Amino acid sequence: RKEVEQDPGPFNVPEGATVAFNCTYSNSASQSFFWYRQDCRKEPKLLMSVYSSGNEDGRFTAQLNRASQYISLLIRDSKLSDSATYLCVAGFQKLVFGTGTRLLVSP
Amino acid sequence: DGGITQSPKYLFRKEGQNVTLSCEQNLNHDAMYWYRQDPGQGLRLIYYSQIVNDFQKGDIAEGYSVSREKKESFPLTVTSAQKNPTAFYLCASIKEANQPQHFGDGTRLSIL
Numbered sequence: 001r002k003e004v005e006q007d008p009g010p011f012n013v014p015e016g017a018t019v020a021f022n023c024t025y026s027n028s029a030s031q032s033f034f035w036y037r038q039d040c041r042k043e044p045k046l047l048m049s050v051y052s053s054g055n056e057d058g059r060f061t062a063q064l065n066r067a068s069q070y071i072s073l074l075i076r077d078s079k080l081s082d083s084a085t086y087l088c089v090a091g092f093q094k095l096v097f098g099t100g101t102r103l104l105v106s107p
Numbered sequence: 108d109g110g111i112t113q114s115p116k117y118l119f120r121k122e123g124q125n126v127t128l129s130c131e132q133n134l135n136h137d138a139m140y141w142y143r144q145d146p147g148q149g150l151r152l153i154y155y156s157q158i159v160n161d162f163q164k165g166d167i168a169e170g171y172s173v174s175r176e177k178k179e180s181f182p183l184t185v186t187s188a189q190k191n192p193t194a195f196y197l198c199a200s201i202k203e204a205n206q207p208q209h210f211g212d213g214t215r216l217s218i219l
Contacts, residue, residue, distance in 0.1 A: 004149070032205040043197055043210040044150070087149070093204050097142075099149040 001026055006088050006098040013105055017078045021101045023088030024070045033064055035073050036087040038100065044087055047073075078105045110134065113198050113211035119219045120185065120192060128183045128214045130198035139181040140199040140208065143167060150197065156181055157204075185216060193217050 006023045013019045025033075033050035048055065050062040050071050061074040071088055085100040111132045120126045130139065138157045142150040152165030156175040170189025175181050181200075185192045195215055199208035 008147075032207075034207050036207075041195075041215075043212050045210070046207045049207060089207075091205075094152070094155075095208060097150040099147070 002098075003027055003096040004088055004090050004098040006101045008099060008101060010102040010104050013078050013103070015078055015080060015105055015107055017105075018074065018076045019078055019103065020075075021073045021086055021088075021103075022070055023072070023090075023098055023101075024068075025088075025090035025096070026069070027090065027092065027096070028069065029092045030090040031092045032090070032095065033062075033071050034089040034095075035060075035062055035071075036089060036097075038085045038087055040085075044097075047086070075103075078103075080105050080107065111198060111200055111209055111211035113196075113214050115214060116212070118214055118216045120216060121219050123187045125184055125186050126216070128185065128196055128198075128216070130181045130183065130211055131179055132200045132211075133179060134200060134202070134209065135178070136200035136202045136209070137178070138201050138204070139175070141165070141171070141173065141181070141183045142197045142199065144195040144197060153183065
């Protein structure tokens with residue numbers, strides 16, 4: 001079993017749609033959680049940290065469920081520019097990256 | 108501007124050759140990391156260093172070597188023992204444990 005698992009997608013959604021990604025992690029000692037965005041052939045860039053109480057940044061909302069060991073990312077009002085691969089990250093001292101979920105937003 | 112600089116952007120290796128990928132940061136970060144990314148796979152940790160003159164093997168260290176003689180620099184050598192070196196190599200750094208990592212823009216390595 002992978003330490004961090006994500007549905008690879010792709011998720012195909014129209015502009016304006018709301019889309020949600022989930023990610024599960026196996027290490028119950030994980031203390032740090034993040035979502036990164038990676039565009040094709042580019043480096044990952046931090047989208048947002050994930051806090052226990054949940055947090056929001058504009059159209060993006062991240063939530064953490066420690067009991068079930070999963071992290072979610074909700075994107076509201078999808079834009080064409082949101083098309084990318086979204087990497088889930090979890091860990092304690094050593095961060096483990098998921099393989100990513102690909103999102104395609106179409107006009 | 109502070110950041111992480113990786114060079115070269117593209118690199119070609121001949122069979123039996125060692126090549127070195129450069130990673131420099133001016134963020135005053137203590138920890139630095141090297142990852143490898145293959146198509147359809149996540150980032151896999153090769154080596155990491157939490158302080159100068161110290162480094163640890165990651166999950167796929169075989170065929171690679173590193174050094175950390177200066178805080179700013181963490182070069183990765185892909186040796187001839189690495190039989191499948193073609194990949195996207197990413198260097199990252201963090202100031203403190205459990206903070207998000209900042210990435211360089213990567214080096215694409217291919218075999219000639």
